[in-house]
Amino acid sequence: MATAIIFGATGGIGSALARQVAGEGRYRLVLSGRRAALSGLAQSLGAEALSTDLGVELEVHALFELTGPCDLLIYAAGAVDPTPLREMTSGSWQQLMDANLTGAFYALKHARFNPGAQVVLLGVYPEFVQAPRFGAYAASKAGLEALAEVARKELRRDKVGVTLVRLPAVETGLWQPLGKAPKGALDPKDAAAQILDGLKDAPPVLELGR
Amino acid sequence: MATAIIFGATGGIGSALARQVAGEGRYRLVLSGRRAALSGLAQSLGAEALSTDLGVELEVHALFELTGPCDLLIYAAGAVDPTPLREMTSGSWQQLMDANLTGAFYALKHARFNPGAQVVLLGVYPEFVQAPRFGAYAASKAGLEALAEVARKELRRDKVGVTLVRLPAVETGLWQPLGKAPKGALDPKDAAAQILDGLKDAPPVLELGR
Numbered sequence: 001m002a003t004a005i006i007f008g009a010t011g012g013i014g015s016a017l018a019r020q021v022a023g024e025g026r027y028r029l030v031l032s033g034r035r036a037a038l039s040g041l042a043q044s045l046g047a048e049a050l051s052t053d054l055g056v057e058l059e060v061h062a063l064f065e066l067t068g069p070c071d072l073l074i075y076a077a078g079a080v081d082p083t084p085l086r087e088m089t090s091g092s093w094q095q096l097m098d099a100n101l102t103g104a105f106y107a108l109k110h111a112r113f114n115p116g117a118q119v120v121l122l123g124v125y126p127e128f129v130q131a132p133r134f135g136a137y138a139a140s141k142a143g144l145e146a147l148a149e150v151a152r153k154e155l156r157r158d159k160v161g162v163t164l165v166r167l168p169a170v171e172t173g174l175w176q177p178l179g180k181a182p183k184g185a186l187d188p189k190d191a192a193a194q195i196l197d198g199l200k201d202a203p204p205v206l207e208l209g210r
Numbered sequence: 211m212a213t214a215i216i217f218g219a220t221g222g223i224g225s226a227l228a229r230q231v232a233g234e235g236r237y238r239l240v241l242s243g244r245r246a247a248l249s250g251l252a253q254s255l256g257a258e259a260l261s262t263d264l265g266v267e268l269e270v271h272a273l274f275e276l277t278g279p280c281d282l283l284i285y286a287a288g289a290v291d292p293t294p295l296r297e298m299t300s301g302s303w304q305q306l307m308d309a310n311l312t313g314a315f316y317a318l319k320h321a322r323f324n325p326g327a328q329v330v331l332l333g334v335y336p337e338f339v340q341a342p343r344f345g346a347y348a349a350s351k352a353g354l355e356a357l358a359e360v361a362r363k364e365l366r367r368d369k370v371g372v373t374l375v376r377l378p379a380v381e382t383g384l385w386q387p388l389g390k391a392p393k394g395a396l397d398p399k400d401a402a403a404q405i406l407d408g409l410k411d412a413p414p415v416l417e418l419g420r
Contacts, residue, residue, distance in 0.1 A: 085315060085319055085361055085364055086319055088315075088319065090312075090316070093312065094312075097307065097312070101349060102303065102304075102307070105298075105345070105349075106300070108296075109295055109298065130356055130359040130360055130363075131360065131363065132360065132363045132364045135356075135357055135360035135364070136315070138356040138357070138359065139315075139353035139357040139360075140353060142356035143311070143349035143350060143352050143353035146336065146339075146340055146348040146352035147295075147345055147348070149336075149340040149348065150295065150340055150341065150344060150345035150349075151295055151345060153340075154294050154295055154296070154342045154343075154345070
């Protein structure tokens with residue numbers, strides 16, 4: 001049976017993806033996410049739970065050692081802190097960079113892949129996020145998109161594909177600090193279905209909601 | 211007299227910019243850079259030297275407290291490590307992120323500006339750097355470009371302009387790990403002259419070598 005790993009599986013999009021992947025019944029499913037919600041989610045989906053601090057390389061490394069080679073790796077972890085740059089703490093900046101960018105680097109570095117494996121990274125439409133109060137978020141996601149481009153080129157010889165998914169606003173807890181998601185935000189379940197459907201052709205970039 | 215601050219002033223582009231700015235004679239000039247080369251450079255240009263670890267927020271903060279409000283802030287610090295993602299150490303990743311991205315965030319956060327001040331950040335042409343072995347560099351520079359976009363919007367009300375300069379390859383020590391700079395690389399002196407000349411209109415983005 002093929003193995004799928006989802007990082008950020010307790011988030012809005014991550015959990016929708018986890019449910020959808022579990023529903024397909026084609027994968028042994030390994031989930032990483034926030035400690036409090038993870039074991040309940042994994043249990044309900046018949047998945048394995050491996051809580052991981054994405055800012056700590058050793059933990060990400062250990063997850064892949066424990067899991068073995070994978071066929072589908074979805075990095076759905078993400079954090080946002082809508083604060084002007086002049087007021088943002090370095091702790092918040094670092095946490096956001098870790099969740100959105102550095103954790104993805106650690107995953108790409110340490111993942112063990114079967115040939116034909118697919119990596120999925122979640123990007124954004126720059127024009128949606130390059131707005132006041134979203135400096136750290138915009139920077140980390142732009143970094144992630146560039147990382148995806150390079151990873152695709154580097155992993156090609158191992159027959160590993162990298163898909164960057166660009167998402168419009170999705171109705172998740174990420175918007176909580178702002179009160180609520182913007183009008184017209186995608187339902188996470190629809191976003192998950194569209195992502196997994198779009199993955200079938202293993203495109204380098206998958207733009208949704210356009 | 212107006213005050214100019216240059217970060218990364220001991221680098222190839224930074225030192226060329228420092229010489230050019232000093233030559234104009236219009237600024238009190240404050241330089242931050244690598245400790246070993248900084249005091250000699252500053253002395254030769256009649257500038258003040260404040261060595262700063264760009265990964266340490268307190269040091270960047272202290273520089274601005276000691277310097278007072280500035281009129282021109284050039285962030286020319288930068289690091290590169292041409293290593294595939296699968297082989298890159300987290301220490302090298304972090305150092306590169308600090309020099310190219312987080313240090314710029316600290317500078318934008320703590321700078322004290324006079325009205326009409328101009329910030330200059332050095333970006334890249336994505337297609338030149340989104341290549342194998344440049345994952346960390348490409349990610350950090352893409353992050354910096356997004357940061358520049360947001361900073362411009364946030365600092366507008368303080369009458370501070372932000373110019374993102376996109377540079378082609380410039381003949382600097384940054385290429386040392388690769389042996390030498392690519393053919394047709396700009397001379398740092400020419401790059402510096404073109405940057406300062408292009409700044410006169412305070413454009414949001416200044417693309418050189420195209």
